[in-house]
Amino acid sequence: MLDSRTVSPCEPDSNWWERKDLTYLDGRLHLAGQCLEHLARSAGEPVFVYSACRVASNLGRLRECLGGLPQSTKVLYAMKANRFLPLLSELRRLGVDGVDVCSPDEVLRARQVGFREDQISFTGTSVSDADIDVLARHPGVWINCDSLSSLRRLGQRCPGRKIGLRINPRAGVGYRQNDQLRYSGELPTKFGIYRDRLEEALQLAARLDLQVAGLHLHAGCGYLDDQLENYRKVLTGILPFLERMPALEHLNLGGGLGIPLVQGDAPLDLAAWTGVVADVLGGLQASIWIEPGDYLVKDAGILVLEVNTVEEKDGCRFIGVNGGFNLHIEPAFYRLPLHPLPCRFPTGSLSEVPVPAQVVGNINEALDILHGNAILPGLREGDYLAFLNAGGYGSSMSSNHCMRGRFSEYLVV
Template identity: 65%
Template sequence: MISDDRRQPTTISDSVTHSAATPNWWQRDDLAYDTGGRLRLAGQDLAHLAQSAGQPVFAYSARRLSENLDRLRQALRSIPHSSRILYAMKANRFLPVLSHLKTAGIDGIDVCSPEEIHLARQVGFREDQISFTGNSVSNADLDCLAAHPGVWVNCDSLSTIRRLAERSPGRKIGLRINPRVGVGYRQNEQLRYAGDTATKFGIYADRMEEALALADQVGLSVTGIHFHTGCGYLDDQLANFRRVLEEALPFLRLVPHLEHINLGGGLGIPLAEGDAPLNLSAWSEVIGETLGSLAVAIWMEPGDYLVKDTGVMVLEINTIEEKGGRTFVGVTGGFNLHLEPAFYHLPLHMLPCCLSDDPGSQALPKATVVGNINEALDVFAEDIALPPVAEGDFLAFLNAGGYGTSMSSNHCMRGKFAEYLVV
């Protein structure tokens, strides 16, 4: 076994497969307890991996990554349009993950900064496979885009249109619009990029004609429309997703030479018991019914949908102690490694890496799991039930493959971790 840190990507090959006797809502062929009660991801013993690494671990299943991409491709085949899937790099930029997607034949990459452009090129994506969508875009950003004329650019503001034209005249561009309808996991307003409250994202209807006139005046040709209105939506949000597309139609009709529509990302996965997988047949049906009459290509930018459930974060339990009438479980890693529970109130389902009948272990019907950062915000979950665990055990945090390491920091100088792609 080879351990690594955040600067040295590692790929692990392990062909052993296991299954658990009792199915759980999160269980699948590549994620289950083996007959010895040890949690395995794509055959890899997670406790052994974390023990060998000696630091917080993020492990990703290459098999699950391929399955997620194939499932989405299959759904898009049912719509009456050609389509492109562009992976949203901001979700997870681990080089082996990017390389695996490249090898799997993904159509391209969605980026939002010059450094992401450079990383996409490093992995081997051509300029015409890269789509840039940013906001508060600086002149330095625009200089980089001018130096990469093959990169597609979605302009988020009139200011960007004007300043891009000064540096890259004659370019085809897309406009990011804001249809004022948002979608998000379990009605979570923090995950909505559009809605009744004005946000920084996109061009609103009251300035759309002005934006098109400006683009024409400065010599840019608008041939694409982009919108991304929220994150993590499941079936309960499909009606809102339909509204997003319907509200986008007046924008689309204003563009005389429209070639493609970029639906953004936001497709969700089950994060907790009771969540059901997004019905992709129903999702694609909504696209066909609302946009089917338009002779355009459909682009999309999934991030979480491809990587979130591929990943498990593994942290060691160092403290189990009652304080003020509450049982706290302290782990060797904090919200700086995965901030979604603290910032967005999104659950990371937690499991012991080894099921234990050790008399020293104790079941915890109501535990609060906390990290090792000196901030009150550093709480992973409150009052959850945990199977028997003891200090020194390893705890697995499921669905940690997206917006974990890519948003991590070195706060309190506790930013070290190891990453692995298990193949």
């Protein structure tokens, strides 16, 4: 069953990405039982396809490992990863504990799909007075303040409110040590309150009659097993904060859990991850919250684009498609790979030896390269490519640049 809405290296035997709900059947790529080429042809435009089954599997796997921690836990979905309404409704149906939001409009989106105020956690940055005015009208929403400025202005409008502080432990993690994905680290960042200003923040909160009952951090995005020792440093870095706040009700560890993006990446060992958490925080009495976004939805989504140009220029093979970095920003801006696969394996005269090619979009910018060295079999204009791991930070970060912002979204349930 489909729920849709319209908005204005890759060899056949390289199956590192393959799983039960993502595979070739009779030479055509299927996700959750749906032929991706057929969906794209019927849509007539770029299309994101999401597997509800995969989202459920990811959530279940995460819950199972969290059950091994001595503390009670909550899983809050990071809405900024993907805010497609049917997907949010499905996550609510699956029993996610709540949502992590970072703007007033995301608060309203969460309420639209039925999340209660007490299931919503707001962690914003550069928060305006107008933002705070909206939050004041939702007294049940949990708010994490990431600056003394927002703390002061919130206290002036909402005295007596129970809140959290977003902190910065001066250590970070990210996929393959990508500094663009670190939210904290050796270099100063805009996120969170540093240890040297914690006392000032606590005193300010007390003067304004704000009850600080939670701590929040988010150290980076997409980390796998190779970053777990760095993650241990992140957790160790928050111990001085915890020592100052013995009556804490909960500690929010944010998100950032990664998934394999290329051949050679291994899935994050969740048992090892929870082992690090238990080693460092095993004696913590407060509950532990986490905010996965990509981990739940990234590998549940595929972006399908039509090939409209196959041509060699100056010795380089280019494959042009009907969408660009305005539909999925990660390859251009974060150097994160979108792995392309043919929606249908070429046969007969098309079954040439796979050769390297640049897969490029239809945006008039030099950055518009979706994959710089894809090994693809023979493709013709009119064929379709499926870009893996497109379920997070694709549609939610899309733009109408060059007025090419149209796409459809389908949730297979």
